[in-house]
Amino acid sequence: MPHTEDALLLASHIGKQFGGLSALDDVSLHIRRGEIYGLIGPNGAGKTTLFNVITGLYQPSAGGFQFNGMHYESGKPHLLAQAGIARTFQNIRLFANLTALENVMIGRHVRTRAGVFGALLRDRGTRKEEHAITVRARELLRYVGIEKPAQTLAKHLSYGEQRRLEIARALATEPLLLALDEPAAGMNASETENLKTLLKTIRTSGVTVLLIEHDVKLIMGLCDRVAVLDYGKKIAEGAPEEVRKDPAVIAAYLGGGGD
Amino acid sequence: MKPDRKFVMLIAALVIALFFLPFVTDALLGRGWVRILDFAMLYIMLALGLNIVVGYAGLLDLGYIAFFAVGAYCYALTDSPHLAQAFPMLFPVGVHLPFWIVLPMAALVAGGFGVLLGAPTLRLRGDYLAIVTLGFGEIIRIFLNNLNAPVNLTNGPQGISFIDPISVLCVSLNKTQTFFGIAFPSVHLYFYLFLAFTALVIFVSQRLEKSRIGRAWMAIREDEVAASAMGINTRNLKLLAFAMGAMFGGASGALFAGFQGFVSPESFSLMESIMVLCMVVLGGMGNIAGVILGGVLLALLPEVLRNIVVPLQQALFGRTLVDPESLRMLLFGSALIVMMLYRPAGLLPSRLRRREFGGDDAAAEESVYDATH
Amino acid sequence: MEIFLQQIINGLVQGSVYALVALGYTMVYGILGLINFAHGEVVMIGAMLALSSLTALLGWGVTPLLALPLSISLAMLGCMVLGYSIERIAYRPLRHAPRLAPLITAIGVSIVLQNLAMMIWGRSYHSFPQLIANNPHNIGGAIINNIQIIIFVLALAFMAGLMVVVNRTRLGRAMRAVAENQHAAQLMGVDINRVISITFMIGSALAAIAGVMVSANYGLAHYYMGFILGLKAFTAAVLGGIGNLRGAMLGGLLLGLIESLGAGYIGDLTGGFFGSNYQDVFAFFVLIAVLVLRPSGLLGERLAERA
Structure with missing residues (x-):
């Protein structure tokens, strides 16, 4: 794996099952320090589940992850916050x-x-x-x-x-990694534009950003790298332009919209 | 942050008014009512203690009176002839520790019980705490009622009597004392003692409310998942709130035992727990002034009912159809339901504290709106 | 050995009653995630209603053979109305309120019912008329009487009936769907409010039966009987795994056994220090032990992960 030495977060072979349902299956990814990393995929692809695993809310059924050099298998949310992961919630929880x-x-x-x-x-x-x-x-x-x-x-x-x-x-909380779960959901165009500026400023201040987003356009204009999840599996990872052209991704999005 | 002049004047006026309150009550209504005031003070103390648990941390404790019982029996056992009678070999003259040693001891023992109960329960969903405390409230009574045999520890249903009265600076509060030519009857002295303790509990509550710990409690109350995601160790902080509440309960229990001179299991029924909870809910959870208001209202309610409902029924029907005791409980139960349905923020919603922050009138207005809907 | 067998029999009979009440807790918890504190009081009201109607019917000269089922049906009907009203008045308006709110109304309902019952039926114990000949049967030295046999068989029959309803009918499927995911169930055209109401009514009907059983077994009914019984039945539900119907039945029977064996042997175990007057304490320690060792209960899934 290239560049793993400067990875802030290194997730390896994470699986998560609910009852008989497999929400995540063997997902590995790494997030580099200082980048904005996007996580996209159709509804129910497992984005939020992955999010909940790396913020300690869920215990993974398989695999584990490394954050800032420390290994975690079943983190407790408050310990991960202490370690430097801060998050927001898809349906705002203030x-x-x-x-x-x-x-x-x-x-x-x-x-x-x-x-x-x-x-x-x-x-x-x-x-x-x-x-x-x-x-x-x-x-x-x-x-x-x-x-x-x-x-x-x-x-x-x-x-x-x-x-x-x-x-x-x-x-x-002075995070090293700021994890945002669909921050632009429900925002209008100008609010989204402001958010984009804010996220760029945050990145400039040295905080790494992990972004789950539905709005593919926002992701494309903002992220350094993106990963695509579909049915709990990672189907692509790379620079936004490459991923956009990936046939598997196109199929997933078209397929997801089709049925 | 300096207290301004108005505030100082207000406090001074309050102190003077409270100083004269027992004398005025005594003159207008009789000595019995001063005693009722003393009990009202004890209830306020209890309600403020429970407010830390329910109002700040959002944990439902339905057996709060059990901690009160633990504190009361701590004092009763150490400062009465009971141990000397039950275990003449071990304690030939009893223990009879000074009040100022027993009081923190009672608080610590009650807090210990709180930790024992809270540690397994608080890592789970909040509902479990409610049912476990409910059970604990019953269990403690079963033990108090039955631990008179084969070893007579609690003297069973008869309870423990001849408990030493409380003395402060070698002045016994149990008889009339004269200072500066003014005669202070015992009930007056206890009133001042309880007032001082209530002031202390208010001080502690207020300091905690506006601190890092208090904010963390409120975060847990509002959204436990988000709180833990912000790095708050929810289990430890919940345990802290629960144990602190228990300690306040225990300390109030010791005061109760010294004041009453007698304790028995029947003082610590589920209904007492419900009454204290009602005080907190009625006044406004998490709001000190509201809880005090709730405490005053509900502590005086039984007396009002006794003096109004019974004569009223006698006049209307010629006999007492509904005894005031069950009517009171019926009112408490209904109050819990009605308050939650229509006015969950309580009679005195704590949103008013926004004013202290100053400036934001729009927010204050909005919150008044919010509280009424 | 006779004592052991006797305690097993007593435990199974008592446990089957716990199981019936525990089902009510676990059904409501499964669907709403709420501890229905008032459920124990529904048991008490059921017993009292049955008692009153039975006394009235017998007074009018109805034969006991007819009066008993009639009064039980009346009690069930009354409790179903009660259960429906409790949910409608005290829980439904708070379904989206902070979690503390319905818990507080639940305890409020419980207090109101208890004190209403005290006003209606008084503070004294009522003796439950003995209508069934109490022929004791001897099984290997232990005694079991007719009432106990009927209680046990009837309880099993009702539990089996409930399982059929939940697993084999449209209504049962709707109930399971709501328990699994309210939102999705609604999208699929399930009338959630109706399902929740019916769940409360079924639970309350079972509670009424259980109330009659308890008072028939001990020959007594009292306005305070529901409180401790409710606590124990809740413990049984947690022991089996709250939200799980089979768990509630298993937990009820187990708790009955633990209690009666514990009460039978506690004197010997503690060298005479504790007597059988501590019987009510067992359930509580079982509850604490389950919460420490296996909070999900014997048959439950992990609870913690429902964020």
Whole structure:
């Protein structure tokens, strides 16, 4: 395998079964540091399942993966977040009854340390940390472009704002890999364009991005490399232009649309 | 962050008002009502403790009173003649540790039970905690009722009496004391003690609420999967909330035992757990002011029912058809249902705290709208 | 040895009642993912309804042979209406609310039913009339009476009937489809609300039967009988693997056996320290043990992975 030495994430032979159903079958892929990696495929191809495996939500039935040099077989989500994988969810999962700011502040949890005694005594160290959390959270809100509704409850934000808030919350964990599950779903053209700019900025800041997307056009214009899943199997991987011409991919998409 | 002048004035006014409250109550309604106030304070303490578990972390604890029982029996066993009577060889004069040692001990023992119960349960879905705590609430009573034989540990259904009263700085709270020429009856003294503890619990709740830990609890309450994906160790934090709630319950139990001078298993029925839960739900989960309001309302309700419903029925039907006790439980049950269906945020929705953050009027308005729908 | 056999018989009879109640928990959990705390109270209401109608019918001079099935049917009917109303009023409006909400209404319903029952039927124990000659049969030194035999056989018959309904009928297929994936079932034209209502009604009818069985077996009915029974039946459902019908039956029978053997031998095991008044404690420790060792239960699938 070429370039595996600079791989941030190296998934090998991952399989996942639900009951008798095989959702993932022997999927291997590697994501390099600093790239935007796209994962596409028709509905039900296993994209989100793969996502859930590498973010620790599901335990793979077979195989395992390496992240940042560490091997994981059955990660726990909080350990993977600590290791540097942050994610968003296909159907937005914000902390609905907390403010936008609080949502991002919770993202700082994994990089801060104050415990019960810190909370009760509110000593100098805790106050400093708390201040830093707030400052950083506000910065991130500004970064994704929603500094105005900082005190609004997450559930009252507009759809596009909620998507951005999820990204800000994920970035607050200081990830090495930012994993986005269909971030453009339900966005209009101008919102999608803004998102594209944001993702490019994030990549420039040194964060590797893994992107599941339905919108093939977005993937093509944005990703350095893409992998295509179909029926739980990887059927192609490579630069967007090559993959687009791959007969297997064309068949999968046409076939998927046909029945 | 500095407390502004208005806030200080408000607190000062509140302190003065609360100082005179037992005297005013005593003069207007009689000493019995001061005792009722004392119990109301204990219930508020309990409700605030449960609020950490239910309101902050979103864990349903249906056997909360069991931790109260553990704390009460801790104090009862160490500071009563019971052990000396039951085990004259081991404890010739009983234990009789000072209150300030037994209180944290009671909290720790109750917290220990919380960990024992929570550790296996909290890694699973939340529903299991509800049923396990429900079971625990019953089990603890079975043990308290039956551990009088063959070794008499709890004295069974008769309970333990002659518990030492609480003394603070060598001043016994059990008799009238005179300071600065003012006579403070025992129930007044206990009121101040409970008030101090309630203030402490409020302080702790408030500090926790606005901390990294409190935010993590609320994240778990809102969406456990998303919380763990953000790097929150959900199991440990849930256990922490559960154990802290249990500790508050245990400490309140010790206060209860000292105040009452007597404990028996029947004080710790499922209905008590439900009543405390009701206080939290009625006032508004996760909201300190709301929980206090719920505690006051529900602690006074039985007295109101006794004084209104019974005479009313006597006047209408010539006899008591529905006893106030079952009417009260019926009201609690219905309140839980109605609140969840129509006003899940409680009577005092915690959204009002947005105002403290300042500025965002639109959000405040929106949330008031939200709370009423 | 006689004691052992006797405890086995008692355990199987008691366990078959647990199994019937456990089925109600597990069916609702399978479909809605909700612990129906009020289910134990439905059992109690069933017993009380049967008792009241039986007393009334006998008072009117109806022969016991007719009065008994008639009153049981009335109890079942009453509980079906009750189960339907509980779901309609307390659970359906909260189907998409945060998980805490339906749990709280469930406990609320349970408290309301308990106290309503106390107001209607009073705080005292009611004795259940003995209508079936209590001929004791001797099996290898152990005693089993007619009522116990009827309970056991009837319980098995109802469980078999339920399995047929679930596995062989259109309704059963719809129930399984809703349990598997509500959304997909809806797309396939299944009326989800109807299926859920029917599930509650079936569970409640079984609960009514179980209530009659318990009170016939002990000759007593009481407004508080549903609470502990409900806890134990839930434990049975978890032991077998909640959501799994066969698991509920297996768990019920097993729990009955554990309890009666435990109560029979606890004195010997602990050197006389604990007596049989701790019988109610076993179920709880079984519950904790299952949650520690095998939270998915004996026949269940892993629960954790339903994100």
